[in-house]
Amino acid sequence: MSEKSYRDAIRDAMIEEMDRDANVLIMGEDIGVYEGTFRITAGMLKKYGPKRVIDTPIAEAGMAGTAVGMAMLGLRPIVEMMTMNFAIVAADQILNHAAKIRYFSGGQVDVPVVIRGPQGAGVQLSAQHSQTFESFYGHFPGLKVVAPATPADAKGMLKTAIRGRDPVIFLESAALYGMKGEVPDDADFTVPFGESRVVREGGDVTVVSYSRMMQLSLSAAQRLSKDENIECEVVDLRTLRPLDLEPAYTSVTKTHRCVVVQEQWKPFGAAAEIAASITENVFDELDAPVERVTGEDVPMPYARNLELLATPHEEQVMNAVKRVMYRE
Amino acid sequence: MAKQETESAAAVIDAVCAPDWTEILRQMILVRRFEEATEREFRRGKIGGYLHVYIGQEAVASGIISALRKGDILFTGYRDHAHALMLGSDPGRVMAELFGKSTGISKGKGGSMHLFDVEHGFYGGYGIVGGHLTLATGAAYALRYQGTDRITVCYFGDGAMNIGPFHEAMNMAGLWGHEGMAPIIFIIENNGYAMGTSVERHSALTDLAARVRAYDIPSEKVDGQDVFAVRGVAERVIRQVRENGTPYCIEAVTYRFSGHGAADILQPYRSKEEVEQHKHRDPIVILRNRLSELCGLKDDDVKRMEDAAAEEVARALKFAEESPQPEADELYRDVVAE
Numbered sequence: 040m041s042e043k044s045y046r047d048a049i050r051d052a053m054i055e056e057m058d059r060d061a062n063v064l065i066m067g068e069d070i071g072v073y074e075g076t077f078r079i080t081a082g083m084l085k086k087y088g089p090k091r092v093i094d095t096p097i098a099e100a101g102m103a104g105t106a107v108g109m110a111m112l113g114l115r116p117i118v119e120m121m122t123m124n125f126a127i128v129a130a131d132q133i134l135n136h137a138a139k140i141r142y143f144s145g146g147q148v149d150v151p152v153v154i155r156g157p158q159g160a161g162v163q164l165s166a167q168h169s170q171t172f173e174s175f176y177g178h179f180p181g182l183k184v185v186a187p188a189t190p191a192d193a194k195g196m197l198k199t200a201i202r203g204r205d206p207v208i209f210l211e212s213a214a215l216y217g218m219k220g221e222v223p224d225d226a227d228f229t230v231p232f233g234e235s236r237v238v239r240e241g242g243d244v245t246v247v248s249y250s251r252m253m254q255l256s257l258s259a260a261q262r263l264s265k266d267e268n269i270e271c272e273v274v275d276l277r278t279l280r281p282l283d284l285e286p287a288y289t290s291v292t293k294t295h296r297c298v299v300v301q302e303q304w305k306p307f308g309a310a311a312e313i314a315a316s317i318t319e320n321v322f323d324e325l326d327a328p329v330e331r332v333t334g335e336d337v338p339m340p341y342a343r344n345l346e347l348l349a350t351p352h353e354e355q356v357m358n359a360v361k362r363v364m365y366r367e
Numbered sequence: 368m369a370k371q372e373t374e375s376a377a378a379v380i381d382a383v384c385a386p387d388w389t390e391i392l393r394q395m396i397l398v399r400r401f402e403e404a405t406e407r408e409f410r411r412g413k414i415g416g417y418l419h420v421y422i423g424q425e426a427v428a429s430g431i432i433s434a435l436r437k438g439d440i441l442f443t444g445y446r447d448h449a450h451a452l453m454l455g456s457d458p459g460r461v462m463a464e465l466f467g468k469s470t471g472i473s474k475g476k477g478g479s480m481h482l483f484d485v486e487h488g489f490y491g492g493y494g495i496v497g498g499h500l501t502l503a504t505g506a507a508y509a510l511r512y513q514g515t516d517r518i519t520v521c522y523f524g525d526g527a528m529n530i531g532p533f534h535e536a537m538n539m540a541g542l543w544g545h546e547g548m549a550p551i552i553f554i555i556e557n558n559g560y561a562m563g564t565s566v567e568r569h570s571a572l573t574d575l576a577a578r579v580r581a582y583d584i585p586s587e588k589v590d591g592q593d594v595f596a597v598r599g600v601a602e603r604v605i606r607q608v609r610e611n612g613t614p615y616c617i618e619a620v621t622y623r624f625s626g627h628g629a630a631d632i633l634q635p636y637r638s639k640e641e642v643e644q645h646k647h648r649d650p651i652v653i654l655r656n657r658l659s660e661l662c663g664l665k666d667d668d669v670k671r672m673e674d675a676a677a678e679e680v681a682r683a684l685k686f687a688e689e690s691p692q693p694e695a696d697e698l699y700r701d702v703v704a705e
Contacts, residue, residue, distance in 0.1 A: 064512075089546070090546075090548070095539065096535075096538055096542070098535040098539065100501060100531055100532045100535050101501050101504075101532065101535030101536060101538065101539045102539075103501070104498070104500070104501020104502050104504070104505065104532060104536065105501050105502070105504050105505030105508060105536070105539055106505055107502050107505060108442075108501065108502035108503055108504060108505025108506035108507075108509065109505040109506065109508055109509040110505075111490060111502065111505075111506060111509075112440075112505075112506045112509035112510060112513070113509065113513070114509045114512060114513075116505075128531075131495055131498050131532070132498065132501060132502075132532070135494075135495050135498060136493070136498055136499070136502060140491070141701050141702070141703070141704070142476055142701045142702055143473060143476055143477040143478075143481040143491075143492075144473050144477060144481065144483035144485070144491060144701075145471070145472070145473040145475075145476050145477065145483065145701060146474070146700065146701035147473070147483050147484075148485060148490070149704060180702050180703075181702055181703060183703065203704070204703075204704035205703045205704050
């Protein structure tokens with residue numbers, strides 16, 4: 040084990056996989072000479088050369104689409120989106136092509152492309168640079184959607200993504216890049232998709248989340264334990280598609296109460312899918328309606344005070360937990 | 368002097384007749400009869416969804432595809448039956464796909480717009496206009512990256528040239544060509560219309576071949592009704608692209624004799640006279656006449672080809688008709704690998 044930042048974990052995963060397999064390459068805007076907006080790819084151009092570290096024009100459809108074509112021919116391209124907000128420009132390439140080619144070709148081709156980049160609220164990046172996309176991509180069969188909350192998961196799941204046979208949308212939390220955590224050193228350490236896990240045990244309320252909101256939920260759980268004597272069981276989903284809710288169902292069977300936390304907007308968001316699935320599967324176990332904590336239903340404002348109001352915070356999670364316990 | 372002239376004329380004829388033109392003619396006739404059959408079967412309700420036939424444009428596919436090597440690969444849009452057949456796909460399995468049967472070339476899950484036959488180098492079959500151009504560009508990069516001299520051919524219509532990914536693909540192909548990493552030939556199938564919108568109404572610059580030069584991709588126009596002309600350009604361009612890893616664009620000026628799709632019955636965007644006038648330049652008739660004049664093709668030879676094509680299409684229809692529908696559990700297969 041070594042202590043690594045979330046950012047370095049992502050970088051290590053790419054370097055290890057590029058060392059392991061000559062078919063792995065990375066492409067994106069300003070990832071080579073400029074060394075990356077978030078410096079995740081710093082030094083990689085020098086190490087691997089321009090055929091494997093490809094600086095592209097500002098052309099998201101171009102880079103996503105060419106990567107899909109490379110993947111169909113047996114390469115394993117990683118596309119770095121400067122931010123996932125820009126990947127909307129490549130929606131046709133990702134949703135109409137990458138996600139469907141295996142199916143409409145009757146399984147004749149693999150499409151092992153990884154589209155990764157940061158998403159979510161930063162600090163005053165305003166409306167076009169602060170969005171989250173897990174429910175957007177999670178809606179589409181044929182994609183895999185990953186949203187790691189820790190450096191170890193970021194590394195292990197990125198390696199799984201690169202070694203897989205399907206298109207993976209790898210959603211990094213920009214706000215977690217600096218976060219540190221223990222990461223296994225083993226070059227073959229991978230984390231499988233579709234395995235949620237309990238990251239904190241507790242008997243009172245189940246809190247289901249992923250990515251940065253999982254870290255926020257953990258902090259809220261610690262405060263509730265200390266200040267209110269409430270023990271939350273926190274479930275980290277890790278992947279949104281495939282979605283493994285078994286640990287959440289098991290937990291709800293124990294706690295009978297559930298709060299789902301997401302950064303994105305409430306309407307049609309991931310929490311709606313999760314809450315509905317919990318209701319469908321363990322309805323009889325519930326002693327209260329499933330609560331959702333989400334971002335406010337507005338485009339992200341610029342002013343710092345408004346931005347903070349638009350984004351979920353610990354107190355909201357704590358209040359929701361108390362509400363499902365009828366203690367508010 | 369007279370003898371020399373005769374000898375050189377003979378040499379020209381030998382050169383002209385050198386490619387296996389009868390095979391090319393056979394394929395073009397087969398595709399024509401196949402497409403006519405699909406139109407009938409669509410009207411009979413055997414083929415569903417959308418159906419876009421290639422009638423009138425056959426020389427554009429055959430002139431290029433006949434000059435490719437095994438291992439070369441091809442991407443195209445939704446008017447894709449001819450490309451599959453000319454690459455060597457089994458007509459029965461193509462027809463079965465259109466019938467939505469389990470024996471279809473894409474297991475009945477793609478349909479007319481998504482034919483796929485990777486074994487024969489056919490990488491689809493795409494339904495979003497212009498969407499596949501970036502894929503083809505990336506595929507070309509991959510072929511070079513892997514150290515092969517295989518090339519990619521990417522077909523698209525004139526209508527695809529106005530969508531964003533066209534420009535992104537062209538620019539990246541142009542850039543990658545500077546490094547010898549873009550062995551790709553873009554074929555503009557300029558049939559005069561983006562569905563029902565004429566080139567004059569959809570492209571600010573109507574010289575389509577000129578437009579790609581903005582991306583440092585050399586280009587030329589060719590008469591897409593004349594397979595001799597298409598094949599001639601193809602041989603030269605394929606050699607160059609294979610050798611240098613640089614992109615090239617061929618604008619094949621052609622015309623579709625049928626509607627845009629099977630539902631395009633009224634065709635309010637063009638006159639009957641215009642269609643009739645173009646039918647005088649039928650690529651099959653042009654090739655047949657040329658082969659009769661220069662290469663000794665006999666009417667009997669053509670008759671035999673017609674009969675063989677009719678038989679082949681009948682066999683394809685029978686195979687499609689008798690094949691089973693996909694099993695219900697096929698619904699969930701091939702969504703993801705693992």
